[in-house]
Amino acid sequence: MAGKVMHAVWYTRYGGGAAGLKHVEIPIPAPGKGEILMKVEATSINPIDWKIQNGFVRPILPRKFPFIPLSDVAGEVVEVGPGVKNFKAGDKIVATLGGPGAGGGLAEYAVAKESLTVLRPPEVSAAKGACLGIAACTALHSLTVTGGLKLEKTEPRTNVLVTAASGGVGHYAVQLAKLGNTHVTATCGARNIDFVKSLGADEVLDYKTPEGAALKSPSGQKYDLVVNCTTGIPWSTFKPNLSKTGKVIDITPGGCTFLNYAVQKLTFSKKKVIPLLVFPNAQEIGFLVKLAKEGKLKTVLDSRYPLSQAEKAWAKSIEGHATGKVVVEP
Template identity: 35%
Template sequence: MKAMQYTGYGDPSKIREADVPIPKPAPDQLLVKVAASSVNPIDWKLRNGSLRFLVPVRFPSIPGMDLAGEVVEIGTKVTRYRPGDRVMASLTSRRFGTAAEFAVVDERLAAPVPKMMNDHEAAALPLAGQTALQALRDLGRVKEGDTVLIVGASGGVGHYAVQIAKVFGAKVFAVCSGVNAPWVRELGADEIIDYTQTSEFGSPASFDVIFDTVVSEPFGRYQGLLKPDGIYVSTLPTLGLMARSVLLRLLSKQRIKTIMFKSNGEDLAFLSKLAEERRLRSVIDSVFPLSQLDLAHRRSQSGHARGKIVIDHGGSAAPT
């Protein structure tokens, strides 16, 4: 089968096309013909070596964690899916490999694709959507009436976070550029903060939860905006944040937490149901063919993607 591979640590030129055997599903796995996948920041961080001490890569290696496609074969212990089913999933960082014609997926990580969702929208959802869900629900404990600040609201994780926070009944303040403000507001944001026009993100002690998907400034930038028992959730486990988290527990009721994404089919099925109910949608920044995965990585690394970057594997299914 055709696949893209990392050939070593470095820039996107380290991504090359290769012919490799079609994988065989284990007893608890699905073999999926991949219609679309997506690019997430972790993909190029694995490629450039910045995560090599946490998640070392063995070369050559097929990149990619998200996929949407059709089940073509099932393992002997699989009970919930049959050949012909459309599924989406996010693999783990230690078993990635969706930038290929076929991929194997643990049954427990998969969820059905809603009939009204096309393959591009489905492939965009798993990692970013589950990250937003777990950050807000499990770490931030967002509930009805909370006030939530989302930094990076127009990004892959951020645009899902806006919608999920609204599902939970929160009032959402979204930080993004003015050019992205109209569609972020359409996603449900109550207030837009244009970071290109102001450095003031709110009044002191305004927010129950701050979800920082950008992590380009120190926690001190946001601490005063949190309520006395507020929670700051980060997508990046920096040493500074970890040290500050320990100190904060001794001095305050405020908390610093870092989302460590865990793929699971139950969370993805929850998001799938929201999509089916038209309460959650994927915003697609751009679509690249599989052969141009290197260009998709460059787009992601630019930091200017609006929503998700999707990889089309050919023959993506339209919604029915």
């Protein structure tokens, strides 16, 4: 497709929020060795995307300006580069473009590595498939890899807490946890309590109530595993609610998380907080796509915007009150 152009959205400096996004016409990229050119049918926004714009990991990311954000995509294969064996033009796919700092998804076309791409079955729409990258992989990784939870009903019961359970990562974490032998307590805003219960949570707390702010299980559970999807909760609030070997997996770690982690390592504490940074891989995405195909994992779409309204999608995510995922469809 040499010489042809596409519509894309990028930003050219740190800061600016939704107003910092610029619509441009640029050449369609060409796939290199082991790469796939795809027509993007949907891409999803994760909070890390606009945090990078805000300078969260400045000056490491973005690697250069101008930068086309978003890394979780779904679409159709247009062309394959040299060495690609498992995909052909016309295939429907889900891909991650290489972690939150890779970018490239907020455009009509994108290039993905074959090693980070999976086939998308008809049962999984492009909009929902595009959400199974960073958010769903973070939930899966938190529970199974870092948390050690087995997604099997035959395992001993594990008490799990998911904070901000109505958000992108949280709504996946509740569903995935319930695939195992778990008792799940969740926190969210009052308007989303019924929604989070519908995901399978055994008990749900309004985070604005005294009990919710204290993370107290209504049935007196002590948590073996916490997937913390929010910010601002101190270790002193988590600690009394944990079992003797309870772990808090912090998916948005700040300075206090890393400090507590270091101190707990030095003191051999059995209760601990663990900072998490996940880079999605094809094996995990493929597993999640399979669950979605089988109806065992659902993606809830808060809102969908055309590429021409990317700023509105960006602002919606920044607001921080999305129920499920925010999607842009070129």
